[in-house]
Amino acid sequence: DVKVTQSSRYLVKRTGEKVFLECVQDMDHENMFWYRQDPGLGLRLIYFSYDVKMKEKGDIPEGYSVSREKKERFSLILESASTNQTSMYLCASSPPWEYGYTFGSGTRLTVV
């Protein structure tokens, strides 16, 4: 069964900390995405990547950066965590020739 694995289900961090959210997929997909999910706002795209070392800004990239050094791994980085970054973070991947994502189970991040 294909999988997108997010390293942490729950995370609590302090304001100002640098936070790393890790995502690994085992499907050899080229495309990977980071979304945040907030009640009433749905899923909003933060960053995405179509290939190793490539990255593109989504709709809400401010305060975030990403890293993709290997095809299977896509990391989301909060440079200096703030309370308004408390959210559910979802990673997804897809091959370039198909529509439709496979999502991970999400990381619920709380910044205190």
Next chain:
Amino acid sequence: QQQVKQSPQSLIVQKGGIPIINCAYENTAFDYFPWYQQFPGKGPALLIAIRPDVSEKKEGRFTISFNKSAKQFSLHIMDSQPGDSATYFCAASPNTGNQFYFGTGTSLTVIP
């Protein structure tokens, strides 16, 4: 601004009822319209999808109706069951890539 508008925000139906969730979009470049189902603690999973060249698609108890001229599409769940209780997201993707724009989600509760 929200590229895909979804309603209602929440829905409660009796078992056997037919909940209907509606979505609307403005961008005529969108050419792929999936629906995702999300259970608590899980990431969204692709449920069913449609392209604009057809007006309806059925998969089991789930049906998408698509109105290209009105730029609207909806999800119907026939003979709904308590196990269908979940959050449902509509989405749309342009033909230039597979970045998706999601609706804000509908929380469906099916009462036994």
